[in-house]
Structure formats: C-alpha cells, structure tokens
Amino acid sequence: MTALPKTSFAMVQTGPRVLTPHDVPLPDIDDDGAILELEACGICGSDYEQFEGLLRTPVPAIPGHEPLGRIAKIGDRAAARWGVDVGDRVAVETMLSCRHCDACLGGSYHLCEVRKIYSYVPLTEPPGLWGGYSQYMYLHPNSVVHAMAAALPAAIAVAFNPLGAGFRWAVEIPNTQPGDVVVILGPGQRGLASVLACREVGVGTIIVTGLAADAKKLALARAFGADHTIDVDNEDAVERVRTLTDGRGADVVVDVSSYATKPVVDALSMARPGGTVVLAGIKGFKPVDGFVSDLIVMKELSVRGAIGVTSSGYRNAIRLIESGRAPIADMHTHDFALRDAELAIRTLARQVPGDESIHSCLIPPK
Numbered sequence: 001m002t003a004l005p006k007t008s009f010a011m012v013q014t015g016p017r018v019l020t021p022h023d024v025p026l027p028d029i030d031d032d033g034a035i036l037e038l039e040a041c042g043i044c045g046s047d048y049e050q051f052e053g054l055l056r057t058p059v060p061a062i063p064g065h066e067p068l069g070r071i072a073k074i075g076d077r078a079a080a081r082w083g084v085d086v087g088d089r090v091a092v093e094t095m096l097s098c099r100h101c102d103a104c105l106g107g108s109y110h111l112c113e114v115r116k117i118y119s120y121v122p123l124t125e126p127p128g129l130w131g132g133y134s135q136y137m138y139l140h141p142n143s144v145v146h147a148m149a150a151a152l153p154a155a156i157a158v159a160f161n162p163l164g165a166g167f168r169w170a171v172e173i174p175n176t177q178p179g180d181v182v183v184i185l186g187p188g189q190r191g192l193a194s195v196l197a198c199r200e201v202g203v204g205t206i207i208v209t210g211l212a213a214d215a216k217k218l219a220l221a222r223a224f225g226a227d228h229t230i231d232v233d234n235e236d237a238v239e240r241v242r243t244l245t246d247g248r249g250a251d252v253v254v255d256v257s258s259y260a261t262k263p264v265v266d267a268l269s270m271a272r273p274g275g276t277v278v279l280a281g282i283k284g285f286k287p288v289d290g291f292v293s294d295l296i297v298m299k300e301l302s303v304r305g306a307i308g309v310t311s312s313g314y315r316n317a318i319r320l321i322e323s324g325r326a327p328i329a330d331m332h333t334h335d336f337a338l339r340d341a342e343l344a345i346r347t348l349a350r351q352v353p354g355d356e357s358i359h360s361c362l363i364p365p366k
Helices: 045-052 076-082 160-172 189-200 212-224 237-244 262-270 293-299 311-323 338-348
Strands: 007-015 018-025 034-043 067-074 089-092 136-139 145-147 181-185 205-210 228-231 250-255 271-279 302-305 332-337 359-363
Touching: 007 338, 018 338, 034 076, 034 089, 034 338, 045 338, 067 076, 067 136, 145 311, 160 189, 160 250, 160 311, 181 189, 181 262, 189 205, 189 212, 189 311, 205 212, 205 237, 212 228, 228 237, 237 262, 250 262, 262 271, 262 293, 271 293, 332 338, 338 359
Parallel strands: 181 205, 181 250, 205 228, 250 271, 271 302, 332 359
Antiparallel strands: 007 018, 034 067, 034 136, 034 359, 067 089, 089 145
16 A cells, blocks of 8 residues: 655635635544545535625635545444445545434434534534545545445546535425426526426426526536526526416425525415425525515425535436446536635626636645
8 A cells, every 4th residue: 555645735724815825734543534535625605705705704715615535544344334445535524423412313314413514513623634635534434425436537426525515405305306397496406407407307497597697507407407597697487387387386496596595485476386495505694585484385385505515416416427328528618726725705696707607616636
C-alpha cells in the first residue's frame, strides 16, 4: 500500500467570504474510521450560503459536503461495516447522526437531534480533517457510504448528491406516482435532477419554471424530459400551469428555487385540491409576502419541508448514474481546481461576468 502523506492540502473557510489554503495534518484512525482520498467534491447553493456567512456555520472549517473518493486507509471494523476496502470508490452521505436519539431510532436519522454535517464541523474539532474541499478527509464511524462503479468519470459520479435530492424531494417525499403532473420551480442542478428522477418513475407531465436568465437551463430541462417550461419573467406561471392542466392543477409542486419567496406563494395556487407542495429551496429565513394559509385549508394541501437526502435517495441516484440511462453529463459544466474553490462558488452564484455553472465540482491535486 502506498504510504499516505503527513498532511492534506485543503481550502479552509476562516470567515465570511474568506477561503485560504492550508496543509492539515492527516489523523490517525482506529478500527472504526477511515481516510478518504478525494477524487471530486460537488458544489451546490448551500456552499455559497456558507461562503457568504449566511448559515452562521463555525469557522475555521473545511467546506464541502458532496465528497466522492477512494478509500485510502480503513479500520477493520469499518471495512466490515461498510463493505468496502482500500481502493474502493465511495460516495459519502452529508450528515452524521448519533444513531441513538428519538429521531434516529424512529427512522429519521437525517433529523438527528445532535446531527453533524461534514462541511460544518470546525477544524478545531478532532481529528480536524472534515469537509470535502481537501485532498483527503476523515470518515467518522457513523458515516454512511455507498460504493460506486470505479469506471465512471469522477465529474459524473459526484452528481450522486444532487440527483439523490431529486429522487427524495420530487419523488419520495410527495409519493409521486406514474402519470402524475409535477411542477418543479427552479431549473438549477437540483431542479434538473428532479426532472430526471420524475422521468425515471414515469411521471405523466413535468413542468419546470425559471427566470429569463435561465434560458439555457430551461432548454436542458426540456432535453431531460420536461414537457413544458415557463419563463416566469415573461409569463404568468400560475395561469400557465392552470392552462396546461386544464384547470385541475398539479399533483405535486416542488420548490427548489433559492432566496425568491414568490415561488412559495405560487406553489399553493398551482397545486390541485388534495395535492402536495414540497418546499426545499432555502430562502435565507425571510418571511413570505402574500402567503395565504387558507389555500392550504380550503384545498387540503399537504405541505412538506425537505432537508437533505437519505440513503434511499442516494441509492436510486447511484443506480441511475451507473445505468448510463440519464444524460447527467449534459448538466456538468465545470471542473475547478481545488485551489479555485472561491471562483467555483462565485461562478455558481452568477458573480463571474460571462460565465455560469450548473453542476460543477472541485478536483484536488494529485
């Protein structure tokens, strides 16, 4: 076995909008832990929120909660528990649960009362090497990992996280059925992943909304299987959904838009009586102007929140990626060097003139 280095290059957030390169010591592990050598780490909207300081997460910390890599070192009990060994490629779930609280014992480990998220654990908490903006990262004994096919390009395999969200948010939580009408508010990577997930389970009609600036993403949504797209800057989205559904409304409405609160209001009008609205887009804890709760009452809507992805979503995502049936590569737009993490975040946030990413990832140095 090749000897591991003594340190791992990592990008560390030391304050709002400050990412600095560090060499972080590789920790020792016991029989229950592991060290992952990263191949790629996906970038998503919450990376931007963490970067901006909006999430008030601890600093210093190594961001990155979409890690894909190969096992570099592993304890015997961890190898037996996870069913993987040195050299195996794994996708790592974001959340670390305690396994013992009421939420965990009740089957909702993602709502663990003392949960941790890899990218939000401070560097000062032993063993320190948390987060995916790094060459290597520590795998806690309570980690959930999923083996992935070794032959897949890393930039495609790392889409396991957003695609897992598509399955959980747009299919599992609302119990979406074949033939249903689903409206997806927002054509970012998780909106596009929701299109792929819905098409995979046989949804009848998929409608995706976006801004005029999202023209390329809306075209990609159609290529992924959306039946209709709506430019909300130039069309009345609620009225268009009403027309497309012959006045009935959608069985499921999934809001994956970020910051904008109007989609929350629109979702209540778009859903049919007895329908389901899933709210998954973070709004920065802003109040929602124009929210009419009576629509929920009079239409007997089910309104569900969605935070994170659980194992079933990840498994469905990995199965679809490995099958090669979904054109996931078409939404992957950028590979960034790990050192360019800030550029990756700003590109996703449309802060780089003339450039914008949909799905992107960081590639660590070898």
